Amino acid sequence: DAGVTQSPTHLIKTRGQQVTLRCSPKSGHDTVSWYQQALGQGPQFIFQYYEEEERQRGNFPDRFSGHQFPNYSSELNVNALLLGDSALYLCASSFRERAFFGQGTRLTVV
Amino acid sequence: QKEVEQNSGPLSVPEGAIASLNCTYSDRGSQSFFWYRQYSGKSPELIMFIYSNGDKEDGRFTAQLNKASQYVSLLIRDSQPSDSATYLCAVYNFNKFYFGSGTKLNVKP
Numbered sequence: 001d002a003g004v005t006q007s008p009t010h011l012i013k014t015r016g017q018q019v020t021l022r023c024s025p026k027s028g029h030d031t032v033s034w035y036q037q038a039l040g041q042g043p044q045f046i047f048q049y050y051e052e053e054e055r056q057r058g059n060f061p062d063r064f065s066g067h068q069f070p071n072y073s074s075e076l077n078v079n080a081l082l083l084g085d086s087a088l089y090l091c092a093s094s095f096r097e098r099a100f101f102g103q104g105t106r107l108t109v110v
Numbered sequence: 111q112k113e114v115e116q117n118s119g120p121l122s123v124p125e126g127a128i129a130s131l132n133c134t135y136s137d138r139g140s141q142s143f144f145w146y147r148q149y150s151g152k153s154p155e156l157i158m159f160i161y162s163n164g165d166k167e168d169g170r171f172t173a174q175l176n177k178a179s180q181y182v183s184l185l186i187r188d189s190q191p192s193d194s195a196t197y198l199c200a201v202y203n204f205n206k207f208y209f210g211s212g213t214k215l216n217v218k219p
Contacts, residue, residue, distance in 0.1 A: 033207075040118075042211045042212055043154065045207065045208070048206060055205065056204070058206070090153055098156070098159075101153040102153060106151075
């Protein structure tokens with residue numbers, strides 16, 4: 001049983017570019033949440049997808065958008081990258097309250 | 111005021127000692143509490159969850175919850191160098207997790 005998988009694991013982008021991160025949830029999990037973790041901080045909630053719709057959203061600008069596919073996998077898109085977007089991006093899949101994290105994507109914006 | 115507050119540490123304990131990690135939360139209606147362990151450069155790993163007041167034990171780990179004081183703690187008995195990591199406290203409200211900034215634990219051989 002595969003756990004939560006994210007791709008890519010590392011990414012370097014230039015300021016102003018766009019990036020797409022991908023997540024495949026744990027088998028049996030129908031909810032995918034995305035978090036941003038800056039260095040030395042706890043993960044911050046970006047948004048959550050359930051049944052292919054954004055169920056709720058944290059305090060992030062519209063440059064952050066996402067999608068969930070019928071197989072429950074999900075994408076996080078960030079447009080017009082800023083240096084401050086450099087962080088570890090975590091995908092968490094959950095069934096009810098039990099959330100499990102993928103290994104994360106380390107995004108560096110230069 | 112942050113939803114979840116933790117002392118950033120580092121907390122240093124000798125090998126074999128008990129490590130005590132603490133967390134407070136602001137929403138009195140919170141019902142579900144979680145502890146995650148995060149090694150440097152890795153993603154958080156679920157250690158324990160607790161819903162009811164009192165203690166919950168799992169191996170060397172004990173989670174303690176006091177809803178009246180809005181306080182959650184994690185005790186690690188017989189601490190090992192491999193326990194050295196950042197421990198994140200999380201509260202589950204409104205279908206999402208609120209995380210503290212984590213406490214860094216160093217277990218010295």
